[in-house]
Amino acid sequence: MSDWIDQVEPLTLKGQIKIPCNWSVGEVGSRFLVSLRDDQKIIGNRCGQCKTVYVPPRMNCGKCFKRINDWVDLSPEGIVEAFTVVRFAYPLQPAEPPYAFALIKLDGAHVGFLHIIKEDLDRLKKGVRVRARFAEKRTGHIKDIEEFTIV
Numbered sequence: 001m002s003d004w005i006d007q008v009e010p011l012t013l014k015g016q017i018k019i020p021c022n023w024s025v026g027e028v029g030s031r032f033l034v035s036l037r038d039d040q041k042i043i044g045n046r047c048g049q050c051k052t053v054y055v056p057p058r059m060n061c062g063k064c065f066k067r068i069n070d071w072v073d074l075s076p077e078g079i080v081e082a083f084t085v086v087r088f089a090y091p092l093q094p095a096e097p098p099y100a101f102a103l104i105k106l107d108g109a110h111v112g113f114l115h116i117i118k119e120d121l122d123r124l125k126k127g128v129r130v131r132a133r134f135a136e137k138r139t140g141h142i143k144d145i146e147e148f149t150i151v
Protein backbone atom coordinates (compact mmCIF):
# COMPACT_ATOMS: atom_id res chain seq x y z
CA MET A 1 0.00 0.00 0.00
CA SER A 2 1.49 3.33 -1.05
CA ASP A 3 0.88 6.70 0.45
CA TRP A 4 -0.92 9.20 -1.79
CA ILE A 5 1.94 11.72 -1.26
CA ASP A 6 4.29 9.46 -3.23
CA GLN A 7 2.03 9.76 -6.27
CA VAL A 8 1.78 13.59 -6.33
CA GLU A 9 4.17 15.86 -8.18
CA PRO A 10 5.48 18.40 -5.65
CA LEU A 11 4.96 21.93 -6.92
CA THR A 12 6.07 25.29 -5.58
CA LEU A 13 4.48 28.65 -6.14
CA LYS A 14 6.38 31.91 -6.06
CA GLY A 15 4.87 34.79 -4.18
CA GLN A 16 5.40 37.46 -1.57
CA ILE A 17 3.70 38.06 1.70
CA LYS A 18 3.60 41.61 3.05
CA ILE A 19 3.39 41.59 6.81
CA PRO A 20 3.25 45.05 8.38
CA CYS A 21 4.24 44.90 12.02
CA ASN A 22 5.25 46.97 15.02
CA TRP A 23 7.57 45.78 17.71
CA SER A 24 8.59 47.11 21.06
CA VAL A 25 12.08 48.59 21.39
CA GLY A 26 11.93 47.79 25.10
CA GLU A 27 12.41 50.02 28.11
CA VAL A 28 16.04 50.90 27.35
CA GLY A 29 15.42 51.62 23.67
CA SER A 30 12.31 53.62 24.52
CA ARG A 31 14.19 55.83 26.96
CA PHE A 32 16.89 56.45 24.34
CA LEU A 33 14.40 57.32 21.58
CA VAL A 34 12.21 59.50 23.84
CA SER A 35 15.33 61.47 24.77
CA LEU A 36 16.10 62.03 21.09
CA ARG A 37 12.51 63.03 20.36
CA ASP A 38 11.71 65.23 23.35
CA ASP A 39 15.07 66.66 24.42
CA GLN A 40 17.27 66.38 21.31
CA LYS A 41 19.73 64.66 23.61
CA ILE A 42 21.77 61.53 23.03
CA ILE A 43 21.93 59.35 26.12
CA GLY A 44 23.82 56.18 26.80
CA ASN A 45 24.35 53.95 29.78
CA ARG A 46 27.35 52.86 31.81
CA CYS A 47 28.02 49.41 33.17
CA GLY A 48 28.41 49.60 36.94
CA GLN A 49 31.11 46.93 36.91
CA CYS A 50 33.43 47.55 33.94
CA LYS A 51 32.35 51.20 33.37
CA THR A 52 31.87 50.72 29.62
CA VAL A 53 29.56 53.43 28.22
CA TYR A 54 27.19 52.21 25.52
CA VAL A 55 25.29 54.16 22.91
CA PRO A 56 22.69 53.20 21.96
CA PRO A 57 22.17 52.02 25.51
CA ARG A 58 21.83 48.33 26.32
CA MET A 59 19.91 46.37 28.89
CA ASN A 60 22.99 44.31 29.81
CA CYS A 61 26.72 44.83 29.43
CA GLY A 62 28.17 42.97 26.45
CA LYS A 63 31.43 42.40 28.32
CA CYS A 64 30.42 41.29 31.81
CA PHE A 65 26.69 40.58 31.26
CA LYS A 66 25.63 42.73 34.22
CA ARG A 67 22.36 44.62 34.13
CA ILE A 68 23.08 48.30 33.37
CA ASN A 69 21.29 50.92 35.43
CA ASP A 70 23.43 54.08 35.16
CA TRP A 71 22.33 56.58 32.52
CA VAL A 72 24.69 59.17 31.09
CA ASP A 73 24.23 62.21 28.88
CA LEU A 74 26.51 62.10 25.89
CA SER A 75 27.91 64.81 23.70
CA PRO A 76 26.29 65.29 20.31
CA GLU A 77 29.85 65.38 18.96
CA GLY A 78 32.34 62.67 18.28
CA ILE A 79 34.99 61.25 15.98
CA VAL A 80 34.44 59.16 12.85
CA GLU A 81 36.11 55.80 13.40
CA ALA A 82 35.11 54.20 10.09
CA PHE A 83 32.80 54.91 7.20
CA THR A 84 31.62 53.73 3.81
CA VAL A 85 30.11 55.92 1.12
CA VAL A 86 26.94 54.67 -0.55
CA ARG A 87 26.65 55.83 -4.15
CA PHE A 88 23.99 53.49 -5.53
CA ALA A 89 20.29 53.58 -4.79
CA TYR A 90 18.55 50.50 -3.44
CA PRO A 91 15.25 50.04 -1.60
CA LEU A 92 14.78 51.26 1.97
CA GLN A 93 17.85 53.46 2.18
CA PRO A 94 17.97 56.05 4.98
CA ALA A 95 18.83 58.86 2.52
CA GLU A 96 19.29 59.59 -1.15
CA PRO A 97 22.77 58.60 -2.32
CA PRO A 98 25.44 59.70 -2.09
CA TYR A 99 25.72 59.52 1.69
CA ALA A 100 27.95 57.68 4.15
CA PHE A 101 27.32 55.19 6.89
CA ALA A 102 29.70 56.20 9.65
CA LEU A 103 30.73 54.59 12.91
CA ILE A 104 31.03 57.53 15.30
CA LYS A 105 32.60 57.41 18.74
CA LEU A 106 30.69 60.06 20.63
CA ASP A 107 32.60 61.95 23.32
CA GLY A 108 32.14 60.02 26.56
CA ALA A 109 31.17 56.72 24.91
CA HIS A 110 33.30 53.59 24.53
CA VAL A 111 31.52 52.07 21.53
CA GLY A 112 30.79 53.28 18.03
CA PHE A 113 27.40 54.73 17.13
CA LEU A 114 26.25 53.98 13.59
CA HIS A 115 24.60 56.83 11.72
CA ILE A 116 24.77 58.68 8.43
CA ILE A 117 26.57 61.68 6.99
CA LYS A 118 25.06 63.34 3.94
CA GLU A 119 27.12 66.49 3.40
CA ASP A 120 30.76 67.29 2.66
CA LEU A 121 31.60 63.70 1.77
CA ASP A 122 34.78 64.88 0.09
CA ARG A 123 36.02 66.03 3.51
CA LEU A 124 35.06 62.79 5.24
CA LYS A 125 37.94 60.79 6.64
CA LYS A 126 38.78 58.69 9.67
CA GLY A 127 39.27 60.88 12.72
CA VAL A 128 37.18 63.80 11.48
CA ARG A 129 34.99 65.48 14.10
CA VAL A 130 31.22 65.40 13.54
CA ARG A 131 28.12 66.69 15.30
CA ALA A 132 24.53 65.41 15.39
CA ARG A 133 21.94 67.49 13.57
CA PHE A 134 18.45 66.79 14.84
CA ALA A 135 15.37 66.70 12.62
CA GLU A 136 12.86 69.50 13.08
CA LYS A 137 10.00 67.03 13.34
CA ARG A 138 10.92 64.15 15.64
CA THR A 139 8.88 61.00 16.13
CA GLY A 140 10.87 58.75 18.47
CA HIS A 141 13.00 57.15 15.74
CA ILE A 142 16.74 56.89 15.15
CA LYS A 143 16.21 59.32 12.27
CA ASP A 144 15.30 61.99 14.83
CA ILE A 145 19.01 62.57 14.37
CA GLU A 146 18.78 63.62 10.75
CA GLU A 147 22.48 63.18 10.18
CA PHE A 148 25.91 63.97 11.53
CA THR A 149 27.73 66.90 9.96
CA ILE A 150 31.44 67.59 9.85
CA VAL A 151 32.42 70.22 12.43
Ligand SMILES: [Zn+2]
Pocket residue numbers: 047048049050051052061062063064065066
Ligand atom coordinates in the same frame (compact mmCIF):
# COMPACT_ATOMS: atom_id res chain seq x y z
ZN1 LIG B 1 30.41 45.63 32.05
